[in-house]
Each structure stands twice: as structure tokens, then as C-alpha cells.
Amino acid sequence: MRRTGTTRRSALTATGAFALGAVLTGCGDGPDTATAPGGTDAAAASLRAGKALRASAARDSASLLTRYEQVAAAHPVTEPGLAPMSAAVREHLAALGGPAKAAGGSPAPAPPAAATDARAALRELAAEERRVADGRATALLTAEPELARLLASIAAAGAAHAYLLTELAKETPA
Numbered sequence: 001m002r003r004t005g006t007t008r009r010s011a012l013t014a015t016g017a018f019a020l021g022a023v024l025t026g027c028g029d030g031p032d033t034a035t036a037p038g039g040t041d042a043a044a045a046s047l048r049a050g051k052a053l054r055a056s057a058a059r060d061s062a063s064l065l066t067r068y069e070q071v072a073a074a075h076p077v078t079e080p081g082l083a084p085m086s087a088a089v090r091e092h093l094a095a096l097g098g099p100a101k102a103a104g105g106s107p108a109p110a111p112p113a114a115a116t117d118a119r120a121a122l123r124e125l126a127a128e129e130r131r132v133a134d135g136r137a138t139a140l141l142t143a144e145p146e147l148a149r150l151l152a153s154i155a156a157a158g159a160a161h162a163y164l165l166t167e168l169a170k171e172t173p174a
Contacts (some may be wrong), residue, residue, distance in 0.1 A: 050143065051149060054096055057151060060135065061096060062093055071121045074116075082168075120170045123169050129165060136151045137152070
């Protein structure tokens with residue numbers, strides 16, 4: 001007697017087909033701007049917008065990295081928990097083409113001083129990670145495909161950091 005309904009094999013096959021379709025759809029080059037009237041101007045404007053978006057994301061990462069360093073310096077008990085996330089933010093900054101520190105160009109605004117309580121400082125850092133991740137998720141709508149994938153990845157990491165910082169705040173002694 002043959003089974004009816006969804007089997008594990010059919011569910012995996014359908015999921016794989018869906019994922020393959022999504023990957024192939026995302027790999028297109030988009031409209032050909034060279035054949036469009038004023039294509040050169042549109043391409044140049046798109047390139048400038050992409051560079052500006054990347055620079056803004058790099059400034060956000062530089063500011064976030066400074067914030068991590070401030071919290072770790074003000075509250076040494078948090079440093080072991082913050083070190084891996086701080087290293088990830090440093091890698092995000094490098095992937096965005098930003099310097100290891102916010103030097104040159106337009107400097108990142110100085111973040112506010114860390115709270116005097118370690119738990120409060122971690123909660124504030126989590127809120128900042130969440131704010132930056134939300135901003136990057138919003139920027140996906142206007143970003144070119146390659147930058148959109150990078151921003152999506154970094155936004156997902158930021159959301160995970162926000163969760164981990166919230167949990168770290170619960171575990172940190174007062």
C-alpha cells in the first residue's frame with residue numbers, strides 16, 4: 001500500500017528545488033544599462049549610490065566596534081563574552097572596505113560613554129546592534145545584489161549579536 005501525504009524525501013526535494021530557484025533568480029545581472037537611454041549616467045549614479053551605502057555601513061560598523069571596545073574597557077568582566085562579537089564586527093568592517101579603525105574620510109560619530117552598570121551597558125550595546133541591523137535590513141531594498149547579500153549577512157550577524165548580548169546581560173553579575 002502506497003503512503004499518501006508528504007514524505008521526508010518529497011519535502012527535501014521540494015525544499016532543494018525552491019532553494020535552487022532562489023539562487024538562480026538572485027544570480028541575474030539585472031537590466032542592461034548600456035542599452036538604456038542615458039545608461040552611462042544611470043550606471044554611474046548606481047555606482048555612487050552603492051559606494052555611499054557601503055561607506056555608511058562601514059561607518060556604522062566602526063562606531064559599533066568603538067562601542068564594543070568602550071564597554072569591554074569600562075567593564076572588564078564582560079570582555080570574554082564581547083571578544084568574539086567584537087572580532088566579528090571588525091571582520092564586517094573589513095568586508096565593507098572600511099579601515100580597522102574609523103580613520104580618514106568622514107569619521108564615525110563618537111558613541112556615548114558606556115553605562116556604569118555592566119548589565120545596562122550590555123543592554124545598550126544590544127540595542128545599538130539591533131538598530132544597526134535594522135538599518136542594514138532596510139538598506140537591502142536599494143542595494144545592488146552583491147552589496148545586498150553582504151548587508152543581509154552582516155544584518156543577520158548583528159541580530160544574533162543583539163540576542164547574545166541580551167543573554168550575556170542576564171548572566172553578568174551586577
